Amino acid sequence: MKKRLMILLLLWFGVSALSAAELVILYTSDTHAHFQNSGGGWLKLAPLIRQEFNDPANMLLIDCGDTLQGTLEGAYDKGAAVIRTMNALKFDVWVIGNHDTEFGFPALRTRTSEFAGAVLAGNLVFPGGKKELASWKMFERAGLKIAVIGMTLPNMHDDVRFADHIRGYSGGIIEDISGIMPEIRAAKPDLVVLAMHAPQRAADFAVFDVVKSFPEISLILGAHSHKAVAGEKIGGAWYAQVGCHARELGKVTVEYDTAKRRVNRVSSVLLNVPEDIAPDPELSEILTDYLRQTREFGEQVVAHTTSLITGPVPENMLNAPVGMLMASAMRRSTGADLALLSVNTRTGLKGAIREYDLFQVMPYENTVAVLTVNASELREILNEQLSNNRSYYASIFQGLKVTYRKKQVTGIYDAQMRQVPDETVFKLAAANYLLISNRFPVLRKIASARKLEKLPADPLMRDCIRDYIRLNSPLEPSNEQWMISER
Numbered sequence: 001m002k003k004r005l006m007i008l009l010l011l012w013f014g015v016s017a018l019s020a021a022e023l024v025i026l027y028t029s030d031t032h033a034h035f036q037n038s039g040g041g042w043l044k045l046a047p048l049i050r051q052e053f054n055d056p057a058n059m060l061l062i063d064c065g066d067t068l069q070g071t072l073e074g075a076y077d078k079g080a081a082v083i084r085t086m087n088a089l090k091f092d093v094w095v096i097g098n099h100d101t102e103f104g105f106p107a108l109r110t111r112t113s114e115f116a117g118a119v120l121a122g123n124l125v126f127p128g129g130k131k132e133l134a135s136w137k138m139f140e141r142a143g144l145k146i147a148v149i150g151m152t153l154p155n156m157h158d159d160v161r162f163a164d165h166i167r168g169y170s171g172g173i174i175e176d177i178s179g180i181m182p183e184i185r186a187a188k189p190d191l192v193v194l195a196m197h198a199p200q201r202a203a204d205f206a207v208f209d210v211v212k213s214f215p216e217i218s219l220i221l222g223a224h225s226h227k228a229v230a231g232e233k234i235g236g237a238w239y240a241q242v243g244c245h246a247r248e249l250g251k252v253t254v255e256y257d258t259a260k261r262r263v264n265r266v267s268s269v270l271l272n273v274p275e276d277i278a279p280d281p282e283l284s285e286i287l288t289d290y291l292r293q294t295r296e297f298g299e300q301v302v303a304h305t306t307s308l309i310t311g312p313v314p315e316n317m318l319n320a321p322v323g324m325l326m327a328s329a330m331r332r333s334t335g336a337d338l339a340l341l342s343v344n345t346r347t348g349l350k351g352a353i354r355e356y357d358l359f360q361v362m363p364y365e366n367t368v369a370v371l372t373v374n375a376s377e378l379r380e381i382l383n384e385q386l387s388n389n390r391s392y393y394a395s396i397f398q399g400l401k402v403t404y405r406k407k408q409v410t411g412i413y414d415a416q417m418r419q420v421p422d423e424t425v426f427k428l429a430a431a432n433y434l435l436i437s438n439r440f441p442v443l444r445k446i447a448s449a450r451k452l453e454k455l456p457a458d459p460l461m462r463d464c465i466r467d468y469i470r471l472n473s474p475l476e477p478s479n480e481q482w483m484i485s486e487r
Helices: 002-018 042-052 072-076 080-088 105-114 173-187 207-213 281-298 321-334 355-361 375-387 432-436 441-448 461-472
Strands: 020-028 059-063 093-095 118-120 136-141 144-151 191-196 217-221 229-234 237-241 248-257 262-272 301-304 338-343 352-354 368-374 394-398 401-405 408-413 425-431 483-485
Touching: 020 042, 020 144, 020 191, 020 217, 042 080, 042 248, 042 281, 059 136, 059 144, 072 080, 072 281, 072 355, 080 105, 080 281, 093 144, 093 191, 118 136, 118 144, 136 173, 144 173, 173 191, 173 207, 207 217, 207 229, 207 237, 217 248, 217 262, 237 248, 237 262, 281 355, 301 461, 321 338, 321 368, 321 394, 321 425, 321 461, 338 375, 338 432, 352 355, 355 461, 368 375, 368 432, 368 441, 375 394, 375 401, 375 408, 375 425, 375 441, 425 432, 432 441
Parallel strands: 020 059, 059 093, 093 118, 144 191, 191 217, 217 237, 338 425, 401 483
Antiparallel strands: 020 248, 136 144, 229 237, 229 262, 248 262, 301 352, 338 394, 368 425, 401 408
16 A cells, blocks of 8 residues: 555655646846956856846846946947847847937847847837837747746836937837737746836836736736846735846846646845956956956046036035036037036036046936926926935026025026026927926926927037037136025
8 A cells, every 4th residue: 555655645746747847037227338347247247147047948148228328438439348248148038128218229130130039118109109029939948838028117208318300219018918828828838927117116107017917917027116126926926126226136036837837936135246256257258358448448538627517416406516517518518598408417627527427417318408498397306306306416506696595596597697588488408307207297298298309410418519629628617506595
């Protein structure tokens, strides 16, 4: 009897082993073109990826976006070196993030054509109204058919806005998955994975609603918020998300019963880049010349200052000399009467200004837009800006004298302190990020109600600043007060 029971147990374990499959998914996100930093970077993350990605037939390697932009190295060639890095590491999927569009859509098209794997962003609409990237792709790994859906940040035009004639946008994740789910179901995958450049919660979006709408999705990989989530169950799906700047690798293990065609278990961990790990030799060789060129570019002197041009400090947030310099550059490059931007760095400029210093002052690929506003609308805009000032964030305005008390505008005046009538019209140059930020609904509403001026080019803020400081070198700090507090 015992012998028969042992035989039955052995047979049961044998059948179970035959019907069991294990899939490993490795993933990254929000690396922001960090090749080397204190906690890792691609050069030190690469050995960890190679160590873990040791059985490609049973594994997938996915990047969830915000990949091209974020460092001078990324800006130098608009993310081309990052794509070479991911190709060298044999990434299967790249999902487009909102910051990946900041070099413009022609550059994005070039980068997507260079990527050797699948580029997914089903809800991203390019200028002209066309969806140029796939929504999903089927992979066969570990004996399983895996449908990987790729979606970018919903309503991305609320995070990146270009001039109207070259702008793209992104739709809702749930709406776009609804459109493709019938064909995914028809393909009968064993496992459905959603890799998205979006966090658990955003404006008008929540992962729980995705899970409720599509119970066939077993795994969701998130991004965008830079918040690490080792793994957790949300409804019937497993959710995981790495942090940022190539400091860790996400690893998800899916145990699947092929006989019953169901997921038995999902587990995940976050693997930190070891402190003592050596840079990847192959990747170092690929990137050596590029990183040398970038360093040389970063050391190029653009202009000089006569003394320190300070960034925002508590006693002078709204009229910070660095902010005034940037505002003057915006007005000169566009011919606008007024300028509005935000500064969230305390970095100042002193002595020889290098390209690296310029990047530190303006680290984003932010463009400049011009729209027409009247003085009454300007008052609303500035009230909103004043109410949103923080210790780490300064709103900078230039072009008219503005008095305020307790975060409310009390008067708008010309250079001779004559009050400006409400109906007076001005051209306002603004950093595009402000026009679309959820933090500024008043400005966003005013900007969205009119077309942006069509400029000869869609000028990058950093280019405007570079041209201006070259023209005006040596620079002197501006002490002019445009925003005047009435205490």
